[in-house]
Amino acid sequence: MKRTRLVVLSDNRTNNKLLQTEHGLSVYLESPSGKYLLDTGASDLFIRNAKVLGIDLADVDYCLISHGHNDHIGGLPYFLKLNNKAKVILSEAIPGTEYASMRRYQHSITGNVDFSQDKKRFLFVNESTNIGAVNVYANIEKRNPLPLGNKSLLCSDAYGQFIPDNFTHELAFVIDGVLFTGCAHSGILNILQSIDVTINLSIGGFHLLDSYLAQTYETDKQLNTIAVRLHEDYPRVQFYTGHCTGDHCFEVISQSYNIHIHQFYCGEEILLASK
Known part of the structure; x- marks a missing residue:
């Protein structure tokens, strides 16, 4: 019996x-099909x-990059120096685009990556595709409300x-039954x-921010609506x-219904049995 192993390398x-x-996210994934780095954090x-x-x-x-924000792609230059063989899968919309946040004050959240270097390492995608054992999902359909935290981006x-x-630069990935959502700016x-394969586990942010003073985001009622959908539609995930x-x-989400949901942390190791 083979296993899938995930280790959170960067988190809050x-x-x-x-x-x-x-404030960054990076996860190591080792599965029957290979070894993967899911985002690279901010440094x-x-x-x-x-x-x-x-x-x-x-x-x-x-190396799989979920989107162009610095807290997910900022560490990529360091990874490219450390690892001389890995291909990097990311959206073709990222190079040349600047990103900013208006939360509290306007500031840049663009990743400092020189895409003119190591050109052969990058696999740019603009539509859903399969690369090796990686199912790549692009242009995610927005059938449900988007996270309210997006309004400042x-x-x-x-x-x-x-x-x-509009987060056309955001990708989601499925590898050996594991879904990586990055920040899920497109909405969990x-x-x-949008995915068309069976998953056992989903890891990544939901981009559901806690309201604070004048900064208001999802209400408890809206969070409960998400919890109901996760409970009813994905009971085994x-x-x-x-x-x-x-x-x-x-x-709110974890206490609303009997959802299999956990709050990860830097250093956490998750093991899954694989056939």
Whole structure:
């Protein structure tokens, strides 16, 4: 019996004093089909934590980038220096696009990646496809409401002007029954409805932010609606979320129904049996 192993390398939380945290997300996945790095966090922190945890990132076969924000792609230059073989799968909309957040104040959230270097390493996609054992999902249909946290996020258009981000640069991935959502800016329900393969586990953010003072996001009623859908439509899926999922939002969803949902943290190891 083979197994699938996931280890969270970069996140906002940890219970391991030997590990560091940041506002970023990176997950190591080792499965029957290969070794994968799911996003690279905001810095080289994921590499430093991997060393502490005894994970050799030089052996990774593919690096999957969910979207162009710095907290998910910022560590990519460090990974490319460490690993000289892995292909990087990402949206073709990312190079040349600037990203900004208006939350609290306008600031850049663009990843500092030089795509003119290591050109042969990048696999740019603009539509759903399969690359090796990786099911790549692009242009996710927006049938359900998008996370309200998106309202403060911008991207540059063809004229260099900032406009509301429509997240055409966001990808979701399924590898050996594991769904990686990144931040799920397209909405966790929209992503789940867009994939066409069976999954056992979903890992990544829900982009459900806790309301604070004048910054208001999903109400408890809206969170409960999401919880109902997860409970009714995906009863067998194990959900692991963190990073951009607020503590209050997680509490409401996890306590609403009998959903298999967990709040991940930096250093957590998840094991799944595989046939």
